[in-house]
Amino acid sequence: MPYYIGDVIKDNRKLVARTPEQFRETGIEVFTETRVGTVDIKEQAVLTEDGKKLPFDFLVFGTGTRAFTPGIPGEDREGVFVLKGLSDAIRIKQLLQDTPCRRAVIIGAGFIGLEMSEAFREAGIETTMVHRGALPAARWDPELSRPILEEMERHGVAFLPNTLVTSIEPGSECRNRLNTSAGPLEADIILLALGVRPDVDLARESGITLGPSGAIAVNFAQRTCAENVYAAGDCCESYHRVSGRWVNIPLGDIANKQGRVAGSNIGGDPMTFPGIVGAQSFKVFGLEAAAAGLSEREATAAGFHPVSTILWGNSAARSMPTARRVGLKLTADRGTGKLLGVQAVGEAGAVSRVNTLSAALWARMSLEDVAYLDLAYSPPFGGAWDPIHIAAQGLLRKL
Structure with a gap:
């Protein structure tokens, strides 16, 4: 999605793997803009908030993740975004096209924040990254993350290390002002890039067991604690082949593989997902x-x-x-x-x-x-x- 916002990918339709119409052509019924209210595992039924009752023989939780927001006062103001899904990317790009934006602030220094710093700079926007740590890409050794910082700075991204944002309020020169431990910053657009958490509320409320990572616990067949209920993708755990532990590493390629395994098992063709190494x-x-x-x-x-x-x-x-x-x-x-x-x-x-x-x-x-x-x-x-x-x-x- 950063590549769509940065205009490397011109058409957002290229980011849609399959449309509802394409699903329906293969006999799969799709309900868009429909929220599930409850899941009754015992009665084997899904109840939507608009009153639909969908009985099931098998159920798959594919609820993905939700963007983490830290509860900063003012984080719900206009011009403050997360980048979780395509709709977020479309809204961000629309703002950049419709409203002159001179300054951007990115809170967080993970993958999305780093990729978005490039997208903003390519659009000619003055960009500052605020991070609570000393260097970006915290997973990498300092000797390797330091060149990443140097590359960002070489391309005009300002980096504020060891800095916390305390509040967001109306700005005087730009749309918003961020009050931080390093002083105030003003920005026309603010991106909260602080990672994601598995979206497991529905599973938890329906009695499905969560693993030590906080994601849905599954076995190698992607089955949950309920015999006819499966989970796949960012909402569930994966077996780490190096540590020997069950972990939650939300990556698209893992989700695709787990989805295939779950579907194959439900369809009567037994498969197992052999695990990951977190590449x-x-x-x-x-x-x-x-x-x-x-x-x-x-x-x-x-x-x-x-x-x-x-x-x-x-x-x-x-x-x-x-x-x-x-x-x-x-x-x-x-x-x-x-x-x-x-x-x-x-x-x-x-x-x-x-x-x-x-x-x-x-x-x-x-x-x-x-x-x-x-x-x-x-x-x-x-x-x-x-x-x-x-x-x-x-x-x-x-x-």
Whole structure:
């Protein structure tokens, strides 16, 4: 959606996977703009707020997430947005088209906030990011998130670290003024980019068990605690193949896979969802960033004894004019040598290397396995010894 707001994607219809009409053509009845009031698991019926009663043999919770709003006084003012769904993106883009906007403030420094900083700057809007932490992209090691900050600042994004917003009120120069611990800011548009939470109210109220993450607990077939009730997507948990724990990591590719598994099981073709390693990526201006597996903090919480290394290598053979620096962090368990996590940042080659190492995490490879992986060597894409090899061999020496 940031790419639609930033006019990279021109037509919002390209963001709609399937229209209600297309569903109906395949025999699937769709009720849009309809809120569910209650779900009666025992009676096997869904009751909508407008009085419809929909009996079911099987039920799937696919309620997704809701944007987290911290309860800042004034966060409901005109010009203050979250970016959760397509309707939010359309409203934001409409405001930018209809109303001159000179200044934007983004509260939060995660994926959406970072991608939206680029969209606002590409629109010529003066942009400030306010973050309660010291650096953006908190999941990444400071040595890797610092280049992300430098890239943002190079493109004109002001970053206010360790800053809290206390209230939002009418502005004098712009539509709104934010009162912060670092002083007042004025903005024509404010984006609350503080993450999401699983939308589980309906499931909880109907007696469905939630897991330790606060999302709906499911098994490998996507079945909940009720025999004929399933859940899929951002509202439910996934099995993490590295930590061995059930977690909630809301990503679209995970949701698609879980939905297929749930539907296949309901349709009589048994399937299991084998889990995730939490692979994720984003782009901000000219930088790629990606990660998979566990951070050091997550690894410690899961009972491992993590040891890490950070390597700065080249995205291509160093003799190639296209070679760019890429930073790669590997984390392994000191006792077993098992690969636990990876992070990468660079102008090129960061996502491809994390994708490779994501497969290694999925297969539960050791560092010794990774250190001599047979990779596709070609000077435009890497050296004979790839940064993956060099980082893994360096980390082996620290075990």
